[in-house]
Amino acid sequence: MVEVVSEARSHGGRQLVLRHDSRATGTPMTFSLFLPPQAEQGRVPLVTYLSGLTCTHANVTDKGEYRAACAELGLAFLAPDTSPRGDGVADEEGWDIGLGAGFYVDATEAPWSAHYRMWSYVTEELPALVAAEYAALDMSAQAITGHSMGGHGALTVALRHPGRFHAVSAFAPIVAPSEVPWGEKAFSRYLGPDRAAWRAHDAVALIEDGARVPAIRIDIGAADPFLERELRPERIEAAAADAGIELILERRSGYDHSYFFISTFLAEHLRWMKSRLG
Amino acid sequence: MVEVVSEARSHGGRQLVLRHDSRATGTPMTFSLFLPPQAEQGRVPLVTYLSGLTCTHANVTDKGEYRAACAELGLAFLAPDTSPRGDGVADEEGWDIGLGAGFYVDATEAPWSAHYRMWSYVTEELPALVAAEYAALDMSAQAITGHSMGGHGALTVALRHPGRFHAVSAFAPIVAPSEVPWGEKAFSRYLGPDRAAWRAHDAVALIEDGARVPAIRIDIGAADPFLERELRPERIEAAAADAGIELILERRSGYDHSYFFISTFLAEHLRWMKSRLG
Numbered sequence: 001m002v003e004v005v006s007e008a009r010s011h012g013g014r015q016l017v018l019r020h021d022s023r024a025t026g027t028p029m030t031f032s033l034f035l036p037p038q039a040e041q042g043r044v045p046l047v048t049y050l051s052g053l054t055c056t057h058a059n060v061t062d063k064g065e066y067r068a069a070c071a072e073l074g075l076a077f078l079a080p081d082t083s084p085r086g087d088g089v090a091d092e093e094g095w096d097i098g099l100g101a102g103f104y105v106d107a108t109e110a111p112w113s114a115h116y117r118m119w120s121y122v123t124e125e126l127p128a129l130v131a132a133e134y135a136a137l138d139m140s141a142q143a144i145t146g147h148s149m150g151g152h153g154a155l156t157v158a159l160r161h162p163g164r165f166h167a168v169s170a171f172a173p174i175v176a177p178s179e180v181p182w183g184e185k186a187f188s189r190y191l192g193p194d195r196a197a198w199r200a201h202d203a204v205a206l207i208e209d210g211a212r213v214p215a216i217r218i219d220i221g222a223a224d225p226f227l228e229r230e231l232r233p234e235r236i237e238a239a240a241a242d243a244g245i246e247l248i249l250e251r252r253s254g255y256d257h258s259y260f261f262i263s264t265f266l267a268e269h270l271r272w273m274k275s276r277l278g
Numbered sequence: 279m280v281e282v283v284s285e286a287r288s289h290g291g292r293q294l295v296l297r298h299d300s301r302a303t304g305t306p307m308t309f310s311l312f313l314p315p316q317a318e319q320g321r322v323p324l325v326t327y328l329s330g331l332t333c334t335h336a337n338v339t340d341k342g343e344y345r346a347a348c349a350e351l352g353l354a355f356l357a358p359d360t361s362p363r364g365d366g367v368a369d370e371e372g373w374d375i376g377l378g379a380g381f382y383v384d385a386t387e388a389p390w391s392a393h394y395r396m397w398s399y400v401t402e403e404l405p406a407l408v409a410a411e412y413a414a415l416d417m418s419a420q421a422i423t424g425h426s427m428g429g430h431g432a433l434t435v436a437l438r439h440p441g442r443f444h445a446v447s448a449f450a451p452i453v454a455p456s457e458v459p460w461g462e463k464a465f466s467r468y469l470g471p472d473r474a475a476w477r478a479h480d481a482v483a484l485i486e487d488g489a490r491v492p493a494i495r496i497d498i499g500a501a502d503p504f505l506e507r508e509l510r511p512e513r514i515e516a517a518a519a520d521a522g523i524e525l526i527l528e529r530r531s532g533y534d535h536s537y538f539f540i541s542t543f544l545a546e547h548l549r550w551m552k553s554r555l556g
Contacts, residue, residue, distance in 0.1 A: 009501070009530075010538035065343045067541070223287070252287075260288035263345070 002133050011071035012037035024121040025084035032057040038074035045141035045277045048078045050150030054100045056081050063259035069267035073274045084115040096182050104153030105201050107190035143167040143273040155203035159211035167276040169217035169269045171262050172224055175236040176204040182230050207239040215246040217272055219265045221255030280411050289349035290315035302399040303362035310335040316352035323419035323555045326356045330426030332378045334359050341537035347545035351552045354415055358400055362393040374460050382431030383479050385468035421445040421551040433481035437489035445554040447495040447547045449540050450502055453514040454482040460508050485517040493524040495550055497543045499533030
C-alpha cells in the first residue's frame with residue numbers, strides 16, 4: 001500500500017520517503033515523513049509542512065533543517081508533494097501553474113479536475129494514510145505550516161478545520177490569493193471564473209467570512225522579492241485584527257524567499273507549535 | 279576577481295556562493311562561504327569542509343545543516359568543489375573518477391595533470407583567495423573536516439600542514455586510499471603506477487611515515503554500505519594507536535553514508551572544533 005522509497009537514520013529518528021497510489025489525485029504520490037526518536041517509545045504530535053511553487057517533498061526534506069528540532073521536541077514532520085505528477089496529468093507553460101503548483105485546491109475545471117485534487121489529498125487521504133500506517137502518530141495533536149503557496153495551504157486548511165490543528169504557522173505565505181497574480185492565475189484555471197468559489201481557498205477571505213483559529217504565526221523576509229506583489233502580509237494583518245485573531249507576524253530584515261530563510265526560523269516555529277501542542 | 283553567484287541571509291549570517299578563475303586548475307571554480315553574524319563585528323575562525331565523490335559545494339551547503347551551529351559558535355564555513363569542471367577537463371566513465379572525484383591531489387599523469395590540481399587549490403589558492411577577499415576570516419584559527427573522499431582530503435591536508443589547523447575531523451573518511459578500490463582507481467590514474475608517490479596522499483601511510491596531528495575526530499555510520507570495502511576505519515585506529523595520536527572514533531548505529539548522517543553530527547564536530555580553536 002505504501003512503498004518505502006528510502007529510509008535513513010537522522011538525528012536519532014527515521015527520515016522516510018514514501019510513495020503510494022492516491023485515490024484523491026488518481027496518481028502515485030510521493031511524500032516524506034520524519035519520525036523522531038520519541039516515536040519508538042510512544043505517540044508523537046504530527047506537524048504537516050506544505051511546500052511552495054515548484055517544490056516536491058524533497059526541498060524541505062533536504063534543506064529545511066527541521067530534524068534537529070523535531071528530534072529534540074518529539075515531533076513527526078510530514079511533507080507532501082505540491083501537485084499530482086505523471087503521464088496524463090495536465091500542465092501548462094510556467095512554473096506557477098500545473099505541475100508543482102497545485103495550490104491545495106480540488107480543481108473543478110477541465111482539464112485540471114481530473115487529477116488536481118490536492119485539497120482532498122492533504123486534508124483527508126494523506127492524514128488517514130499516515131495515521132493507519134504509523135501508529136506512533138498522535139492525530140489528536142497536529143500542527144500545520146507551509147511556505148509561500150504552502151503557507152496559503154496551511155492557513156486555509158487550518159481555517160477550514162477548526163479544532164484539528166493546535167497551531168498554524170506559515171513562512172512567506174500567499175495570504176490573499178484571490179487578489180494577487182499567482183493566485184488569480186491558478187484559481188481561474190482550477191476553480192473557474194466565479195470568484196465567489198475562490199473565497200473558500202483564500203485565508204483573508206475565509207477570515208472575513210467568519211473562519212477562526214486561535215492564533216497564527218507568520219515569518220516573512222523583508223527582502224523577499226515577492227513581498228508586495230504576491231504575499232501582501234498587510235492583508236492578513238488587517239483581517240486578523242478585525243477578527244480578533246492573535247497574529248504573530250515577524251518581518252525578518254535581510255531575508256529572502258529561499259530555504260536559507262525558512263531553515264533559519266523553522267526550529268522557532270516548531271518550538272512555538274510544541275508549546276501550543278502542550 | 280571573485281564573482282558573487284548568490285548571497286542569502288541565513289541564521290543571522292551570510293551564505294555566499296562565489297566563483298573565480300583558478301590558477302591552480304586553469305578553470306572557473308565555484309565554492310560556498312558562510313560568514314556568521316560575528317564576522318560583522320570582528321574576526322572569526324575558518325572551518326573548511328571538503329566534500330565527497332559526485333558532490334559540488336552545493337551538497338553540504340544545502341544539506342549540511344551547519345549554519346545554525348556556525349552562527350552560534352562564530353565560525354565561518356568554506357566548501358570548495360571536488361574537481362575542476364568545464365570544457366576541456368578530462369573525464370572518464372564512472373562517478374568515482376574525473377569530474378566530481380578529484381581526490382584532493384595534484385595529478386601528475388596525462389590527461390589529468392592539465393587541470394586536476396585540487397591539492398594546490400584547497401591548500402594554497404583558495405585559502406589565500408578567501409583571506410584576501412574577506413578580512414573577517416582569522417586564518418590563524420583554522421579547522422578542517424570532510425566527508426568520504428573529502429574526509430581523506432581533510433586528514434591528508436591536516437597531516438601535511440602541521441600547525442595550520444587547530445582541529446581536524448572527518449565523516450566516513452577514506453583513511454587508506456592506497457589500499458581500497460576507490461583510491462587505487464583514482465591514484466593510479468592521477469598519480470601513476472608508482473605506489474610510493476601515493477603515500478603522501480594516504481592518511482594512514484602519512485601517519486606511518488611520521489606525520490602527526492594532536493587529535494582526530496571521526497564519525498562513521500555503522501550502516502554505511504562502504505564501511506568495510508572503502509573506509510576501513512580500523513586502519514586509522516591502528517595507525518593512530520601506534521603513533522600516539524588521540525583518535526576519537528564514533529561508530530554511529532543505524533547511520534548510512536548520506537547527508538542525513540552528516541547533518542546529524544556536523545554540529546557536534548563544529549563544537550569540538552570550537553573548543554580546540556580556543
